[in-house]
Amino acid sequence: xxxxxxxxxxxxxxxxxxxxxxxxxxxxxxxxxxxxxxxxxxxxxxxxxxxxxxxxxxxxxxxxxxxxxxxxxxxxxxxxxxxxxxxxxxxxxxxxxxxxxxxxxxxxxxxxxxxxxxxxxxxxxxxxxxxxxxxxxxxxxxxxxxxxxxxxxxxxxx
Amino acid sequence: xxxxxxxxxxxxxxxxxxxxxxxxxxxxxxxxxxxxxxxxxxxxxxxxxxxxxxxxxxxxxxxxxxxxxxxxxxxxxxxxxxxxxxxxxxxxxxxxxxxxxxxxxxxxxxxxxxxxxxxxxxxxxxxxxxxxxxxxxxxxxxxxxxxxxxxxxxxxxxxxxxxxxxxxxxxxxxxxxxxx
Numbered sequence: 001x002x003x004x005x006x007x008x009x010x011x012x013x014x015x016x017x018x019x020x021x022x023x024x025x026x027x028x029x030x031x032x033x034x035x036x037x038x039x040x041x042x043x044x045x046x047x048x049x050x051x052x053x054x055x056x057x058x059x060x061x062x063x064x065x066x067x068x069x070x071x072x073x074x075x076x077x078x079x080x081x082x083x084x085x086x087x088x089x090x091x092x093x094x095x096x097x098x099x100x101x102x103x104x105x106x107x108x109x110x111x112x113x114x115x116x117x118x119x120x121x122x123x124x125x126x127x128x129x130x131x132x133x134x135x136x137x138x139x140x141x142x143x144x145x146x147x148x149x150x151x152x153x154x155x156x157x158x
Numbered sequence: 159x160x161x162x163x164x165x166x167x168x169x170x171x172x173x174x175x176x177x178x179x180x181x182x183x184x185x186x187x188x189x190x191x192x193x194x195x196x197x198x199x200x201x202x203x204x205x206x207x208x209x210x211x212x213x214x215x216x217x218x219x220x221x222x223x224x225x226x227x228x229x230x231x232x233x234x235x236x237x238x239x240x241x242x243x244x245x246x247x248x249x250x251x252x253x254x255x256x257x258x259x260x261x262x263x264x265x266x267x268x269x270x271x272x273x274x275x276x277x278x279x280x281x282x283x284x285x286x287x288x289x290x291x292x293x294x295x296x297x298x299x300x301x302x303x304x305x306x307x308x309x310x311x312x313x314x315x316x317x318x319x320x321x322x323x324x325x326x327x328x329x330x331x332x333x334x335x336x337x338x
Contacts, residue, residue, distance in 0.1 A: 047190065047293035060258065061293045064284055089291040091193035 192310040200289035207278035219305030223251040229259040232295040238314040246274035254278040
């Protein structure tokens with residue numbers, strides 16, 4: 001049983017190595033271009049396999065986009081020009097970091113709003129808890145006498 | 159908030175989540191609006207399928223038409239093909255973009271299964287596809303008479319898609335053209 005699992009895991013590993021090998025490599029004329037290529041290809045989203053960037057995806061469209069990215073980098077386009085070029089064809093969707101605009105405002109602002117809401121709730125809860133513990137600390141005279149009596153009894157017993 | 163009402167908070171949160179999740183059931187996460195809606199069809203210069211004669215944008219515009227992106231390697235294209243033949247027989251002009259395919263295989267396909275296309279653009283490297291934002295065949299674009307993209311449908315065009323989405327838009331565009 002264990003041997004079978006091992007074989008299965010090993011073959012999975014080998015298969016993934018094979019899959020990685022399919023991704024083509026490009027020769028860049030300048031190492032700086034290659035760095036920008038790596039960065040941009042992880043920031044561009046594959047339109048077909050929607051939760052992968054084009055660097056990770058093996059879909060034909062991702063290959064085409066990588067080729068386009070390579071060609072544009074070699075042609076001397078700026079990052080902004082390349083992203084504009086992609087967005088003009090595939091929409092804001094292809095950017096993992098969409099620019100701030102009307103439609104994406106919720107996306108950008110929601111985390112801050114949620115953080116603010118969280119802090120507010122936390123502050124309110126802590127404050128009300130403090131009030132309650134403050135009440136509990138001041139026992140009535142009767143309760144205090146009873147408490148002393150109980151404590152005294154347990155001390156005697158022990 | 160009264161303590162009693164606070165007890166209903168989880169129920170309230172559940173109700174709100176249920177509304178969103180229920181909405182999510184009927185949403186298609188793959189559906190993506192084309193970035194080229196209401197924009198002109200990109201310029202291109204590509205050969206006619208199986209020939210060396212070059213086609214350009216001006217060869218496929220002039221009337222309201224469908225532009226269908228297909229390939230022989232695409233299984234869904236085979237599914238929609240008979241229906242495209244049927245639409246074409248009804249007089250709707252359809253232009254084909256043979257996307258990243260081999261001309262020989264594509265020509266054989268058309269000879270065997272019927273040819274609904276007025277013209278087929280051989281986009282062997284997928285360059286026109288890139289400019290149009292194609293991300294998987296089949297895709298069907300609706301062009302108006304001026305060559306502006308009015309609608310994109312990703313996936314199989316079947317009777318339901320044609321009758322509920324594409325045909326009404328097509329008729330509307332044709333009527334607008336005649337009124338002018």
